[in-house]
Amino acid sequence: MFEARLSNGGILRKVFEAITNLVSDVNLECNESGVTIQAMDNSHVSLVGLYLKDTAFERYRCDKNRTLGLNTQNVVKLLKLCSNDDQVLLRHDDDSESLIFIFETPGGDRVSEFELTLISIDQDSLQIPETSFSSVVTMPSNEFQRLCRDMAQFSDSLSIDVTSKNVRFSTKGSLGSGSIILRPKEGADSEAVALDVSEPCQLVFSLRYLNNFAKATPLSNSVKLSMSENQPLELEYPLEGSGSGHLRFYLARKITEDDEQE
Amino acid sequence: MFEARLSNGGILRKVFEAITNLVSDVNLECNESGVTIQAMDNSHVSLVGLYLKDTAFERYRCDKNRTLGLNTQNVVKLLKLCSNDDQVLLRHDDDSESLIFIFETPGGDRVSEFELTLISIDQDSLQIPETSFSSVVTMPSNEFQRLCRDMAQFSDSLSIDVTSKNVRFSTKGSLGSGSIILRPKEGADSEAVALDVSEPCQLVFSLRYLNNFAKATPLSNSVKLSMSENQPLELEYPLEGSGSGHLRFYLARKITEDDEQE
DNA sequence: TTCCAACCGT
DNA sequence: ACGGTTGGAA
Numbered sequence: 001m002f003e004a005r006l007s008n009g010g011i012l013r014k015v016f017e018a019i020t021n022l023v024s025d026v027n028l029e030c031n032e033s034g035v036t037i038q039a040m041d042n043s044h045v046s047l048v049g050l051y052l053k054d055t056a057f058e059r060y061r062c063d064k065n066r067t068l069g070l071n072t073q074n075v076v077k078l079l080k081l082c083s084n085d086d087q088v089l090l091r092h093d094d095d096s097e098s099l100i101f102i103f104e105t106p107g108g109d110r111v112s113e114f115e116l117t118l119i120s121i122d123q124d125s126l127q128i129p130e131t132s133f134s135s136v137v138t139m140p141s142n143e144f145q146r147l148c149r150d151m152a153q154f155s156d157s158l159s160i161d162v163t164s165k166n167v168r169f170s171t172k173g174s175l176g177s178g179s180i181i182l183r184p185k186e187g188a189d190s191e192a193v194a195l196d197v198s199e200p201c202q203l204v205f206s207l208r209y210l211n212n213f214a215k216a217t218p219l220s221n222s223v224k225l226s227m228s229e230n231q232p233l234e235l236e237y238p239l240e241g242s243g244s245g246h247l248r249f250y251l252a253r254k255i256t257e258d259d260e261q262e
Numbered sequence: 263m264f265e266a267r268l269s270n271g272g273i274l275r276k277v278f279e280a281i282t283n284l285v286s287d288v289n290l291e292c293n294e295s296g297v298t299i300q301a302m303d304n305s306h307v308s309l310v311g312l313y314l315k316d317t318a319f320e321r322y323r324c325d326k327n328r329t330l331g332l333n334t335q336n337v338v339k340l341l342k343l344c345s346n347d348d349q350v351l352l353r354h355d356d357d358s359e360s361l362i363f364i365f366e367t368p369g370g371d372r373v374s375e376f377e378l379t380l381i382s383i384d385q386d387s388l389q390i391p392e393t394s395f396s397s398v399v400t401m402p403s404n405e406f407q408r409l410c411r412d413m414a415q416f417s418d419s420l421s422i423d424v425t426s427k428n429v430r431f432s433t434k435g436s437l438g439s440g441s442i443i444l445r446p447k448e449g450a451d452s453e454a455v456a457l458d459v460s461e462p463c464q465l466v467f468s469l470r471y472l473n474n475f476a477k478a479t480p481l482s483n484s485v486k487l488s489m490s491e492n493q494p495l496e497l498e499y500p501l502e503g504s505g506s507g508h509l510r511f512y513l514a515r516k517i518t519e520d521d522e523q524e
Numbered sequence: 525t526t527c528c529a530a531c532c533g534t
Numbered sequence: 535a536c537g538g539t540t541g542g543a544a
């Protein structure tokens with residue numbers, strides 16, 4: 001028996017809304033310590049990682065490990081049926097072919113129960129390793145989204161240069177070029193830009209994917225970009241108000257013409 | 263001479279907006295006690311019944327009974343030309359081929375007059391009988407609309423189970439199944455769910471039609487679902503602020519596979 | 525008929 | 535700014 005109660009159904013909806021553009025089917029891995037998703041996107045370019053610790057739930061019970069195959073669009077459809085402040089209870093009976101979503105109004109006078117048929121997904125169970133990075137940029141998530149949207153006007157490649165002093169996002173295309181430099185703010189609160197750089201780096205990424213990742217903006221006020229030379233970017237949205245948890249995206253640096261000449 | 267003045271033109275517009283999806287042409291039956299419409303929808307599956315008692319009007323005069331054939335879409339077009347709080351005066355001169363709509367701003371500083379050509383509709387004049395029902399559910403109209411829209415995600419069939427304790431709406435489709443249970447609220451105001459059940463019932467209806475009926479939601483805060491086994495559903499939207507009147511829909515229960523096996 | 529895009533109302 | 539509705543196109 002797997003049973004997990006979230007007091008805020010909105011988080012779950014936003015998580016699936018954020019990843020539905022990337023992956024159509026995912027395996028929800030449930031064990032006693034929490035719930036995770038690790039999936040390659042449909043075009044096998046980027047990775048998505050969700051981690052919801054058991055403490056992120058109001059109530060959590062998972063007697064036996066299980067893998068729940070879900071169609072992300074169907075999950076989004078279903079989660080749209082709950083109001084933002086409804087409580088959400090997920091339930092899976094051992095060996096059942098469906099996952100049950102129960103939405104309860106705060107007053108309890110309305111209880112909706114929806115059953116989603118599980119699907120079987122043959123996908124390599126990824127084990128995304130925890131890695132350390134030489135450059136870490138923390139910034140407001142909406143600012144990152146805006147930046148990626150704006151830069152996409154010029155080209156699909158975004159260059160990110162991080163030094164210990166600042167971070168520079170730049171792009172160049174036929175209609176011109178753009179560059180945005182962010183410096184850490186003095187009175188650093190969580191809303192500000194922060195840098196943690198042991199080794200500067202300069203990497204180029206596809207804006208198409210970054211813009212897809214940025215769909216997760218509603219989940220968190222801040223986003224963390226972790227980079228090292230010759231390592232994929234890790235983009236992390238901490239899940240606020242859920243105790244501990246995060247949604248992460250991984251993207252290998254874009255192969256540019258310079259690389260090809262090597 | 264037929265002359266009827268409504269202080270609130272919005273009601274009339276909403277009524278016609280609600281039925282224009284179901285019936286393209288209707289006969290407006292006018293007699294000394296008020297105005298009624300009784301019509302079968304275009305596909306001859308459901309019935310629409312409008313009743314506006316003479317007292318629903320600010321002024322009402324109907325010397326001679328008459329049947330005014332109207333194209334519902336044209337009426338909607340015309341009623342869009344009046345503001346929500348305009349007074350509406352309907353006038354029909356005996357034997358005239360048109361119905362006159364006069365819109366007057368509250369201050370009376372603007373008077374618009376429109377003439378709508380009547381059409382002749384050969385349709386059996388229905389006499390929908392007043393019936394009694396074993397299960398009556400009253401609930402907020404917007405909640406009913408939401409429910410029907412949500413359930414349509416799963417399938418076109420909505421099962422309604424009413425007991426003396428609660429009402430359960432459920433559906434089942436390829437992507438899963440859904441069920442919403444409503445219980446009467448304790449501090450029951452007009453916004454709440456109320457049940458009046460002498461005999462429980464369990465019926466299935468087409469969500470396509472229910473969703474069409476739910477277009478009437480703006481007319482009323484509450485909706486009344488009256489059911490008995492082996493009898494069509496009666497869905498009633500009381501016309502608020504119009505003294506006495508209502509818009510009703512009737513829908514026979516959907517024939518399911520179970521029935522066919524009988 | 526169903527899906528998508530623009531427009532409007534909240 | 536979002537959700538809903540409506541109109542048009544496939």
